[in-house]
Amino acid sequence: MSPIENVSRRKFLKGVFGSGALILAVRYVPPMWAQGLPTERQTDADRATLHPNFFVGIQQDGTVYIVAHRSEMGTTIRTSLPLVLADELDADWKRVKIDQAIGDKRYGDQNTDGSQSVRRFYNTMRECGAAARFMLIQAAAQQWKVPASECSTEPHLVIHKATGRRVGYGELASAAARITEPKREELQLKNPSEWRYIGKGMTSVDLENLCTGKAMYGMDAHLDGMVYASIEHPPVFGGKIKTLDDQDALKVAGVQKTVRVDPFKPPAAFQPLGGVAVIADNTWAAFQGRKKLKITWDNGANESYDSAEYKKELLETAHKPGKLIRSVGDSDKAFPAGNNVVEADYYVPLLAHAPMEPMVALADFKDGKVTAWAPTQNPQAAQAIMSSELGIPPENVICHVTLLGGGFGRKSKPDYVAEAAVLSKKLGRPVKVVWTREDDVKFDYYNAVAAMYMKAAVDEKGRPTAWLQRSVFPPITSIFDVNSVYGDPPHLAQGWTDLPYDLPNIRIENGPAQAHVRIGWLRSVANIYHAFAVQCFTDELAHRAQRDPVEYMLDLVGPPRTLDFTNVQYPNYGADYKTYPWETGRLRKVIEVVAEKSGWAKKKSRKGHGFGFAAHRSFLTYVATVVEVEVGNDGEIRIPRVDTALDAGLVVNPEATRAQFEGAVVFGTSIVRSGEITAKNGVIQQSNFNDYPVARINEVPAQTNVYITESSAPPAGVGEPGVPPFVAAFCNAIFAATGKRVRDLPLSSNSLFA
C-alpha cells in the first residue's frame, strides 16, 4: 500500500472510530456503528440485514445496496465505483440499488474533484465487496458443513461445486451477519480474469431517468412550504451594500420580502458573497422582484480591477525574474546572446465554468439543525460551511447530494448552499436559492488568468540547449489567504514543474499576481494554461527547426525513464510517487499510438487544412492528441477530426472513459474559440451564453476517436486529462493551416483571428 493511501486511511479511521482506535481491517465497520447513527444519517445499506461495512448492505430479499459517496455530475462515477464493489462481491448488477451518501466523514474524502474518485477508492471498493463475499461464503459453508475453501460464487449465489448446492445471497444475509468480519489478510480479491464488471463497465444507473426527465437535480428539489430566493450579489468582489430601497421589489406579485445576506469576512473561501435576497412564492417572482431593487454599493478595493490592464501587468511580471520552482543544469549561463534564442508570451484569460444547471440549493433549518439538498461536488465542505455560517455543530447539518447538472469544479465550492442555509435560518422555513445564468457567470470562482513567458536557446538541429519558462497567475489559494500571490506547489505541479523534457538546462519559475476575483478549480485547472504554453511553444520550435512536431516532441521527451523530483516540490496530484511515477515511456507510448491511429505520418498540412499535435500528462494520466482543422477563406475554423490516445492505467469503465474524452475536446473547443471573462471597474463584463459563448454542435469536432491503451498501471484520472492536450493541439493545427501562431486565447479576442 502506498503512503498516500495510508494517510487517507488514517483520516478515514478517525472519522469512523475517533482517533487512537486500533483496527485491523480498518475499513470494515462493525454493524453496531450504524445502529448508533441517528436515522437521518443512515443509508439503506446501514439498515440492511448484512452490512459488513458502510459501503454495502444486503437484504434478505437479495437486494444489494451500495453506497455512492462521490457526486454524479456526468462522469458515471455513481455507477463506476459501486460497480467495483459489486464485482468483488460477485453481485448481480441488476439487483444492486445505489444509495447516494450524504456528506459524512465516515466515507473518507467526498470532494468529487481532481479526477481522483476511482484511483482513491478503487481498493476500498474492492475490499468492501470482498469482505461481504467472504462472510456470505462462510455462512454457506457453515450451513452445508463443508470447508469454505470448497465454496465459490456466481452472481448473487454461493455454490458448492462438489455437491451442486447453491444458495442465494439474500437467503444467506441473516446467517452471514453473524459471521465475524474478515481481517484484511483474509480477503480473497478476484483475479482480474474473474472480473465481470471491472474493465468492462456499465452504463449509468441513471440512464433512463436522464432520458425521461425523471432525474432529480438540485434544481428539482422541493419541500412543501418552501419559498424561493434570488440574491442580488455585490457587483464587485468584496463589495457591500450602501443603501437599499426595496419598495418596488415588494410590489411585485408573489414577492414576500427581502432579506439581507451579510458580506463575507475575508478570506472569502466558501462564504456567501452577501447581498440582498428577494423571497417569493416562485422562482419567476423572485427574479422579477430582484430587477426592481434599488441598491447602491460600496465596491471596495477591487473596483480598480480592469482585466485589460491586469493582462499587461501579468505579462510584465512574466518578463521579470521570478521564484525558482525547478532547475536543471544552469540555464542562466547557458543562454547565449544571439539569434538562436526564441522567446514567446502566452496568455489565457479568466474562464467561467458555466455548468448547464446554475447554482441552486434547498435548505431547511429547524430546531437548531439544518438539512440541505444540493448539487454539490463536495458535501462535506457544504456541511462545514453551513455549520460555521449557522454556528451549529457539523453533526446538526445534513447535506443530501442530488444529481448535478454539470459541475466542472464550480460545485466543489458550496457558497450557494451556505446561502440557502443562512436564509432558511433567518426565515424559519425551507428556502430554495436559485441563481440565474447571469449570477453564475458573474459570481464564479474563475479559472485563473495566466501569462507564460517561454524562452529557449536552440542548437543547429533546433534542439534546446537551455529552456526557461515563467508563469504568472493569481493562485487559487488566494480564496483562503488574501496575501497569497504565488502559485502553490500542487497547482504549479500541473504541467509546469513537471516539464518532461530531457534537456541539459531547464529553469522553471513563477511570478506573483494578486487576485481581484474568486479564483477556483475548473476542469483541468492549471494544466490548461501550462500545457497550452509548453505544448504550443514546443510546436513553434519544431516548425522553426523544420522538424516534424511528433518526432521533435519524442526527441525532447527523450528515452523512457522516471522523472526525478528529488529536492523539487512535486505533489503529483496527491498521489504517492512510487505508485504513480512520472514515466516518460508512457507518454512516448500514447504519442506513438495517436500518431499511428491518426495516420500522422501521411498527413501533410497545407494552407487552410492543418494537423496539430500535443501530448501531456495530467491527473496521472498520459494523453496525446491530434487535431485536424479546416480554415475557410472567411476565416471560419472547422474541426473535421480529433484523435486522442490515453494511458489512464486500469480503466474500470471504458465506455464512460471514452465519453469523458469526447466531452473534454468539446470543453477545450469552448476555451479556444471563445472562453474569456473580462472585468471593468471590478465588474465582470459577461453575463450569459450570448457574451460567454460555449461550443455548440456545429462548432465542435465532427468526429472524436478515443484510444484507450492497455496498461498495467493502477487507475488514474479520466475526467480532466483530455482537455489540456486538445487545447494545445487545436492551436497547433490552426498554425499548421494558417501560419498564424495562437499565443493569446481565445480566438474571438485574438486580433489575428477575430
Added chain:
Amino acid sequence: MVKLKVNGIDRAFNGDPNMPLLWYVRDILGLTGTKFGCGMALCGACTVHKNGEAIRSCITPVSEAAGSEIRTIEDLGAKGLHPVQEAWMRMNVPQCGYCQSGQIMQAVSLLKTTPHPTDEQIDDAMSGNICRCGTYQRIRQAIKLAAGKNA
C-alpha cells in the same frame, strides 16, 4: 385567467400571465423535467412542444400558450419510451443529463419535420441546444439512429 392544455390535461392559470411557461410547468405544475439554463432562449434546456413545435419555454409567457397544447418531456415517454429516447439510451448520450430533456424535445421536433436529416440539418436544428458536457457527437449518432427507425 389563461387556459391551456399541458400533457393532455386542461389547465387554468390565475397567476401572472407574463410568467414564462418554464416556471409555470416547473414551479406551479411540478413538472421538473424541463430545465432552466439561461432564461434567454440561448441554451435550449427549457425546450417543450407547443402544438407539436419545439419552443423555448423560458421566454414564452404563459399567456402566449393560451389555448395551445403543451407537451413536456414527462409526456413524451409516458406510454413507453419514444424512439428518440430509445436511441438516446442506445447511444449512451447523456453525461450529466441536465440539457438532455431539451435536446430530446428538439430532436423529436426535428425528426417530425425532417425524418431523415443530414449532418448539416442536424447541426442547424440542434445548434440552439447547448450541452456543456459535450455529448454532441452522440447526439448526432442518436438522431441518425432514431431516423433510421423512421424508414
